[in-house]
Amino acid sequence: MLNPFPGMNPYLEHPELWHQVHNRLIVGIADAIAEQVAPKYFVSIEQRIYQSFDDPQSLVGIADVGVKQDVWISKQSDLAAGAVGVLLKPQQVQVEMPWEVKESYLEVREVVTKELITVIEVLSPTNKRMGEGRSFYETKRIKILTSMTNLVEIDLLRSGKSMMIQGAPLSQYRILVSRSSGRPKADLFAFDLQEEIPDFPVPLRGEMPEPIVSLQSILNETYRRGRLGLLIDYSADLVPKLSEGDRVWMQEILS
Numbered sequence: 001m002l003n004p005f006p007g008m009n010p011y012l013e014h015p016e017l018w019h020q021v022h023n024r025l026i027v028g029i030a031d032a033i034a035e036q037v038a039p040k041y042f043v044s045i046e047q048r049i050y051q052s053f054d055d056p057q058s059l060v061g062i063a064d065v066g067v068k069q070d071v072w073i074s075k076q077s078d079l080a081a082g083a084v085g086v087l088l089k090p091q092q093v094q095v096e097m098p099w100e101v102k103e104s105y106l107e108v109r110e111v112v113t114k115e116l117i118t119v120i121e122v123l124s125p126t127n128k129r130m131g132e133g134r135s136f137y138e139t140k141r142i143k144i145l146t147s148m149t150n151l152v153e154i155d156l157l158r159s160g161k162s163m164m165i166q167g168a169p170l171s172q173y174r175i176l177v178s179r180s181s182g183r184p185k186a187d188l189f190a191f192d193l194q195e196e197i198p199d200f201p202v203p204l205r206g207e208m209p210e211p212i213v214s215l216q217s218i219l220n221e222t223y224r225r226g227r228l229g230l231l232i233d234y235s236a237d238l239v240p241k242l243s244e245g246d247r248v249w250m251q252e253i254l255s
Contacts (some may be wrong), residue, residue: 001230003223004253007196007216008173011232012223013157015125023156024226025122028105033202036211037108038181041117045182046106048140051098052132101133103128108202117205118150128160138163153180154215158193159240175215179203189216190253193246 003009012021026045034043076086106120111169113140128132141163144151153176156161165176171190177200189198197219201210223229234254 001110001224001227003220003229005189005250006194008156008193008219009223010158010193010238011234011236012219012228012251013159013238014232017228017231018125019155020226021222021228022122022124023104023150025215025218026106027216028222029122029213030106032213032218033211035107037202037204037208038201040111040208041108044109044112046107047104048136049100049102050132050148051137052101052126053096053098102136103127103133108204110124110205116149117153118203119144120152120154120202123157123163125160128155128157128162130161134161143182145178145183148180148206148221150180152176152200152202154180156219173197175200177201177203193242194249 023224030043030045037043037062103124105122107116108118108120109116121137123137124133127137128180130132141151141153153163155174155176158222160171162174163176165174165186165188166184166185168174168188169190172192174191175189175198176186180203189200191198197216199212199214199216201212241247
């Protein structure tokens with residue numbers, strides 16, 4: 001089963017599906033560059049874990065809002081004669097519970113020194129909405145941008161608030177390549193739904209050529225090998241909604 005779209009498939013952005021897409025893309029990118037950077041560098045898949053209250057599905061229990069209050073009558077033999085303890089029946093409520101967030105990313109390190117050279121991030125919905133997930137990622141992003149570590153930031157999500165990039169044009173998707181030696185300047189690959197995902201370089205250090213990543217090929221292979229088309233209802237409405245031009249274009253492809 002092949003990805004029906006020439007570029008990004010907007011149905012893959014659904015929160016219930018994105019975690020699978022994200023994890024498979026991380027592995028695909030790692031496999032694509034590992035051989036290109038060896039033997040001087042190695043690529044590792046890392047994971048950050050934190051607690052968050054941002055997920056609306058983290059509420060447990062069902063609110064019993066339709067129950068009429070009555071009383072619990074508790075006769076207690078050790079009370080004075082005729083005394084009755086009266087308690088109001090409690091109402092069932094929801095308790096907001098933290099949930100554990102796991103986000104994978106890539107690190108390129110030097111083999112001999114183990115020095116961190118480049119971080120490659122594929123943004124998740126939690127990174128693009130206000131809350132712990134965004135704050136956690138923004139803190140890490142600032143730390144990278146003020147260090148000697150290169151950053152590649154891949155945003156394949158139309159929803160949410162984009163990361164701060166001065167001078168960035170309006171686009172539905174984008175890939176940021178920030179070389180530590182060139183900051184504050186960086187390279188931005190901005191593209192929209194009807195365009196193919198552009199190839200991008202992975203910055204290293206020194207004279208070694210930068211490996212090139214064909215993210216479009218990796219996405220298409222992810223779609224095929226993961227049989228992700230079996231999980232998609234192409235008759236469902238997309239969130240956020242497409243523009244009229246994108247909607248017509250998409251319907252022509254799916255038909």
